Amino acid sequence: MASNGKPSGRRKFALALHGGAGMLRRGPNATGTELPYRVIMEQALDHGWILLEQGACACDCVAEVIKILEAAPLFNAGRGSVLTSDGRIEMDAAIMCGKTHRAGAVAAVEGVRHPIELAYRILLDDRFVLLSGNGARAFAEQVGIDFADPEWFITEHRIQELSAAQSAGEITLDHEKFGTVGAVALDCDGNLAAGTSTGGLTNKSFGRVGDSPLIGCGTYADNETCAVSCTGYGEHFIRHVVAHDLASRMRYGKASLHEAADAIIYQRLAPAKALGGLIAIDRKGNISMPFNTNALFRATRDTKGKTTVAIFDS
Numbered sequence: 312m313a314s315n316g317k318p319s320g321r322r323k324f325a326l327a328l329h330g331g332a333g334m335l336r337r338g339p340n341a342t343g344t345e346l347p348y349r350v351i352m353e354q355a356l357d358h359g360w361i362l363l364e365q366g367a368c369a370c371d372c373v374a375e376v377i378k379i380l381e382a383a384p385l386f387n388a389g390r391g392s393v394l395t396s397d398g399r400i401e402m403d404a405a406i407m408c409g410k411t412h413r414a415g416a417v418a419a420v421e422g423v424r425h426p427i428e429l430a431y432r433i434l435l436d437d438r439f440v441l442l443s444g445n446g447a448r449a450f451a452e453q454v455g456i457d458f459a460d461p462e463w464f465i466t467e468h469r470i471q472e473l474s475a476a477q478s479a480g481e482i483t484l485d486h487e488k489f490g491t492v493g494a495v496a497l498d499c500d501g502n503l504a505a506g507t508s509t510g511g512l513t514n515k516s517f518g519r520v521g522d523s524p525l526i527g528c529g530t531y532a533d534n535e536t537c538a539v540s541c542t543g544y545g546e547h548f549i550r551h552v553v554a555h556d557l558a559s560r561m562r563y564g565k566a567s568l569h570e571a572a573d574a575i576i577y578q579r580l581a582p583a584k585a586l587g588g589l590i591a592i593d594r595k596g597n598i599s600m601p602f603n604t605n606a607l608f609r610a611t612r613d614t615k616g617k618t619t620v621a622i623f624d625s
């Protein structure tokens with residue numbers, strides 16, 4: 312999407328992205344295995360940062376960052392998404408603008424190369440918030456969104472994961488990372504946006520919808536409080552309405568971003584054995600990224616331009 316063309320001047324902007332939370336084993340070759348993830352996260356961060364520097368709005372930035380992550384087969388979004396119990400890929404995505412509270416989302420959509428782009432087109436169209444399945448597909452055809460064949464999306468790794476999950480009789484595997492992707496941004500006009508894109512959980516039922524496309528659960532943005540993108544076992548994030556709960560703690564409870572984000576992840580979700588994490592940003596550009604798994608694939612660039620790229624908790 313095009314930037315608004317305004318120079319960024321001295322206004323502050325900031326960006327954070329994630330590539331999913333998870334419980335990962337750290338083998339002897341961990342550094343080598345982590346490298347490709349770090350490279351893609353940094354590429355996405357750099358691309359988003361250039362857009363913000365050029366004066367792009369937070370929504371454009373978030374959508375473009377997520378498109379890079381969706382195209383990389385390493386993450387559980389777009390290409391490389393996990394498989395349903397019947398061996399297909401059904402994807403969820405959402406994007407929300409913190410200034411206008413307009414939002415666009417897709418659920419259980421098949422064959423769309425960039426579900427976040429489709430979600431963004433729904434936001435811009437502004438008649439609906441969430442389209443699912445065949446309805447989402449029909450809308451995508453109308454607006455000329457790119458499709459790809461199943462072979463483009465399905466990787467060998469995901470086929471093996473599905474077969475392991477099915478042998479164990481599980482919806483997902485404990486040692487596996489969830490792998491959803493997301494981004495949150497503050498643009499030079501002081502506006503916030505959040506987006507999330509995912510293939511969901513390995514071996515999920517067809518038609519299952521997770522937290523990511525549900526506004527207030529896995530994705531939320533509000534200029535007065537924060538922008539949030541979640542990752543984890545979606546059913547818990549839906550039950551706890553996590554993203555909106557974070558914003559509400561700030562709005563009504565006057566909590567800081569860090570206090571609110573930590574309280575949800577460590578005091579609310581962890582005791583309920585609800586695994587996952589989130590990334591959140593407020594209008595001052597503070598960034599919070601708590602997680603109760605041992606890893607969260609994440610990258611940030613703060614208002615001073617300081618970059619961090621990390622996977623594990625320490």
Ligand code: ASP
Pocket residue numbers: 331332387488489490491509510511512520521522523529541542543544545546
């Ligand atoms: N939250 C996603 C879902 O349940 C999964 C993930 O975060 O990887 O669909």
